[in-house]
Amino acid sequence: MEPVKLISGKAYPFGRKNVDTDVVIPAHWLKTISRDGLGKGCFEVVRKEPSNVFDDPAYAGAPILIAGDNFGCGSSREHAAWAMLDMGITAVIAPSYSDIFSSNAFKNGILAVALPQAAVDRLMEVAKTDPITIDLEHQTVTTPFQDRFTFELDPFRKHCLLNGLDEVGLTLARQDAIAGYEARASKDLPFLAKGIAAAG
Amino acid sequence: MASKPRTLYEKIWDEHVVERSDANDDGGTCLIYIDRHLVHEVTSPQAFEALRVSGRTVRRPDLTLAVPDHNLPTTARLDSAGKRLPIADAESAAQLAALETNAPAFGIRYIGATDAEQGIVHVVGPEQGFSLPGATIVCGDSHTSCHGGLGALAFGIGTSEVEHVLATQTLLLTPSKTMEVRVTGDLGPGITPKDLVLHIIGVIGTAGGTGHVIEFRGKVFEEMSIEGRLTVCNMSIEGGARAGLVAADETTFAYLKGRPLAPKGDDWDKAVAWWKSLATDPGAKFDKSVVIDAADVQPTVTWGTSPEDTVAIGGVVPDPASFADPSKQDAARKSLDYMGLIPGQRMDEVEVQNVFIGSCTNSRIEDLRAAAKVLQGRTKAPSVKWAIVVPGSGLVKAQAEAEGLDKIFIAAGLEWREPGCSACLGMNPDKVPPGERCASTSNRNFVGRQGPGARTHLVSPAMAAAAAVMGRLTDVRELT
Ligand code: SF4
Numbered sequence: 001m002e003p004v005k006l007i008s009g010k011a012y013p014f015g016r017k018n019v020d021t022d023v024v025i026p027a028h029w030l031k032t033i034s035r036d037g038l039g040k041g042c043f044e045v046v047r048k049e050p051s052n053v054f055d056d057p058a059y060a061g062a063p064i065l066i067a068g069d070n071f072g073c074g075s076s077r078e079h080a081a082w083a084m085l086d087m088g089i090t091a092v093i094a095p096s097y098s099d100i101f102s103s104n105a106f107k108n109g110i111l112a113v114a115l116p117q118a119a120v121d122r123l124m125e126v127a128k129t130d131p132i133t134i135d136l137e138h139q140t141v142t143t144p145f146q147d148r149f150t151f152e153l154d155p156f157r158k159h160c161l162l163n164g165l166d167e168v169g170l171t172l173a174r175q176d177a178i179a180g181y182e183a184r185a186s187k188d189l190p191f192l193a194k195g196i197a198a199a200g
Numbered sequence: 201m202a203s204k205p206r207t208l209y210e211k212i213w214d215e216h217v218v219e220r221s222d223a224n225d226d227g228g229t230c231l232i233y234i235d236r237h238l239v240h241e242v243t244s245p246q247a248f249e250a251l252r253v254s255g256r257t258v259r260r261p262d263l264t265l266a267v268p269d270h271n272l273p274t275t276a277r278l279d280s281a282g283k284r285l286p287i288a289d290a291e292s293a294a295q296l297a298a299l300e301t302n303a304p305a306f307g308i309r310y311i312g313a314t315d316a317e318q319g320i321v322h323v324v325g326p327e328q329g330f331s332l333p334g335a336t337i338v339c340g341d342s343h344t345s346c347h348g349g350l351g352a353l354a355f356g357i358g359t360s361e362v363e364h365v366l367a368t369q370t371l372l373l374t375p376s377k378t379m380e381v382r383v384t385g386d387l388g389p390g391i392t393p394k395d396l397v398l399h400i401i402g403v404i405g406t407a408g409g410t411g412h413v414i415e416f417r418g419k420v421f422e423e424m425s426i427e428g429r430l431t432v433c434n435m436s437i438e439g440g441a442r443a444g445l446v447a448a449d450e451t452t453f454a455y456l457k458g459r460p461l462a463p464k465g466d467d468w469d470k471a472v473a474w475w476k477s478l479a480t481d482p483g484a485k486f487d488k489s490v491v492i493d494a495a496d497v498q499p500t501v502t503w504g505t506s507p508e509d510t511v512a513i514g515g516v517v518p519d520p521a522s523f524a525d526p527s528k529q530d531a532a533r534k535s536l537d538y539m540g541l542i543p544g545q546r547m548d549e550v551e552v553q554n555v556f557i558g559s560c561t562n563s564r565i566e567d568l569r570a571a572a573k574v575l576q577g578r579t580k581a582p583s584v585k586w587a588i589v590v591p592g593s594g595l596v597k598a599q600a601e602a603e604g605l606d607k608i609f610i611a612a613g614l615e616w617r618e619p620g621c622s623a624c625l626g627m628n629p630d631k632v633p634p635g636e637r638c639a640s641t642s643n644r645n646f647v648g649r650q651g652p653g654a655r656t657h658l659v660s661p662a663m664a665a666a667a668a669v670m671g672r673l674t675d676v677r678e679l680t
Binding site: 020022026027028030031032033034035045068069070073077078079081096098099100103104107108154156167168171172174177178180181185189190191192194195196 | 215218219221228229231233235242243245246249250254256259260262263265270271289291292294295298309330332334335340341342356357358359360361363364367368369370372374376406407410411440442461463467468470471474506527531625626627644646647648649652
C-alpha cells in the first residue's frame with residue numbers, strides 16, 4: 001500500500017447524508033473478479049441527476065469527497081472503496097461513517113476524516129472555490145482561508161497509513177500468538193476449535 | 201475484572217482476544233480469533249487473488265465454508281438429463297467459476313450450485329450447524345448479523361478482511377459499544393418478527409446502532425423461534441449496528457442438536473455448558489438502552505428508500521414537512537419522488553405489481569409456511585405481474601415440497617424457484633422492472649436495490665402473500 005501523508009486538492013462538495021454503498025457503487029458493478037475499473041460506476045445513480053458535483057468540470061479529478069452523516073452505510077461491499085479509489089478519491093470528510101465503510105476505506109488507504117457538522121458545512125463552502133488540505137501526520141484539515149480543523153484518528157490506523165503497512169503481513173508476524181490462542185482454545189473450547197473437517 | 205458483570209457481547213469478545221495492542225487499554229485494537237468464516241462468490245475473488253499473488257495460504261480451511269448464492273439464477277440448474285445448464289451472464293459465470301476453483305484450491309469445503317445443501321450463506325450456516333452460539337462468525341456480507349439469532353457474534357466484513365481472515369483466522373478490531381433493545385410485553389396476534397424488527401429500525405433509525413452491538417432482550421425474544429430471531433438479527437445492520445444478538449437458550453440448543461456440523465457427544469455437552477455461561481450477567485451495563493412496547497407493533501411496511509422509513513399498514517405516507525430534521529425532510533422528499541407516493545396516501549391503497557418472498561431475512565421454512573397459509577385457497581390478483589417464492593436453501597425447498605407448500609404457491613399463481621439471493625439485490629436475472637413496485641420480504645429498500653428504478657416495500661412473508669392476493673399492500677389480518 002502507498003503511504004498517505006498529505007492529501008491536498010479540490011473536493012467534491014457532495015454533502016448528502018446517509019449515503020449507502022449501493023449509491024457509491026450499485027450492485028450490478030459487483031460482478032467483477034478484479035479491483036480495477038470500478039470508477040466508471042462510482043456514484044452512477046447520482047450522476048444521473050442534472051448538475052451533480054461528480055460531472056461538474058470544476059471538480060474533475062478531486063482527491064477529496066465531502067459528505068454528510070453516516071457515510072457508507074448499508075452493504076459491506078469493499079467495491080465502494082475500490083470504486084472511489086479508481087475515481088481518484090483518496091480522502092473523505094464527513095461527520096460520521098458506517099463502521100464497515102471506515103474499515104474498508106482504511107484498508108485501502110482511503111483516509112476517512114470525521115469532523116463536526118459545522119466544520120463540514122464550512123468546508124463545503126470552501127470546496128466550491130478553493131482547495132482543501134488534509135495533513136495526516138498533524139491530523140488537521142486546512143483551507144487557504146486560515147480554517148484549521150483537527151480530527152481524531154486511531155493511532156494504529158494512523159501508523160499503518162503513514163507507513164503504507166499491509167495488515168495481513170503485520171498479523172502474519174503474530175503467528176506465535178495465534179498458535180498460542182489455538183492451543184488454548186482446543187482445550188477450553190474444543191467444540192469451536194475442531195472445525196468442520198473433524199465434525200463432519 | 202472477573203467480578204465485573206459483563207454482557208453477552210463482552211463475554212464473547214473477551215474469550216476471543218488473541219492479543220491486545222496495548223495491555224492497559226481495554227478500548228484499543230485487538231487481534232480477535234474468528235471461529236467460522238462463510239465465503240460466497242461476490243466478495244471473495246479479490247481476496248483469493250491477493251493470497252495467490254503473495255504466496256499465502258488459508259490458515260484454517262476447516263473453519264471455512266464456501267457456498268455460491270448472490271449471482272446464481274433461480275431457474276432450473278440442471279437440464280432433463282441432469283447436466284448442468286450454463287449461466288447466461290458471462291460476468292456472473294466468471295465469479296461463480298472463480299469460487300468453484302478457489303475453494304478446492306485452498307482446501308475449503310464447498311457446497312456447489314447443484315448440491316442439495318446449497319443456499320444463501322446466512323440460511324446455510326445455521327441450518328448446517330456451522331454457526332454456533334458464542335462463536336465469532338464473519339462473512340463478506342453485511343447481513344452476517346443474521347447468525348446473532350443463535351447467540352453468535354456475527355458480522356459482515358469487506359474483502360480485505362476476508363483475505364485477512366483466510367490468511368490468519370483473525371481480525372484486527374476495536375470493541376463495539378453495547379446496546380440493549382428491550383422489548384416489553386407481547387406481540388399482538390398475527391404480528392411477526394419481521395414487523396417487530398422493521399418497527400425497531402423505525403424507532404432507532406438507520407444510524408441508531410452505529411458503533412454498537414445490539415442485544416435483543418425481553419420475553420418476546422425468549423419465546424421467539426430461532427428462525428424469528430435470525431430474522432430480527434439479520435436486520436440489526438439496517439439499524440446501523442455491527443451485529444445483533446439474542447442469548448442462546450434451550451430453544452437454541454434444541455434447534456442445533458443433531459445438525460450435520462454441530463458438535464457431537466462429549467463436545468456437545470461441553471458446548472451447552474459454555475453457551476449457558478455466556479448470558480448477560482445481572483447488573484451488566486449497556487452503553488445505550490432502548491425500550492420498545494410490543495403492543496405498539498403493527499404489521500409494518502416501508503414507504504421510502506431507507507429501512508427506517510417504516511409505517512404501520514393502517515397508516516399513511518408521511519408528509520416530508522413533518523420531520524424535524526431538514527436533511528430528513530429533504531431525504532423524504534427525494535424518497536417519495538423515487539417511490540411515486542404522495543403524502544397522506546393510505547399505505548393499504550398502494551398497488552404492487554411484483555411480489556418477492558425470499559432473501560436471508562425471510563426464506564426459511566417458517567416464512568414459507570406463513571406465506572402459504574395466507575395463499576392457501578387464494579390466487580394472486582391479475583394486476584400482480586410477477587410473484588416469486590425463492591427458498592433460502594435446497595433443504596428449505598425440499599422441506600417445503602414435502603409439506604406441499606410449493607403446490608399452494610403454484611396454485612396461487614406464484615413461481616417456485618431454486619435457492620439463492622435472487623431479487624433481494626438483483627445481481628442475478630431476478631429484477632423488478634423500473635418504476636414498478638414490489639412487496640418484498642428482503643431487508644433493503646434502497647434506490648435501485650431490486651433493479652434500476654425498482655420501488656421496494658419491505659414487508660413480512662404473510663404481508664407479501666396478502667399483497668399478492670389483493671394487488672396492493674394489505675393488512676394480512678383482513679385475510680385471516
Ligand atoms: S439474500 Fe440479500 S441480504 Fe441476504 S445475503 Fe443475499 S443479497 Fe445479501
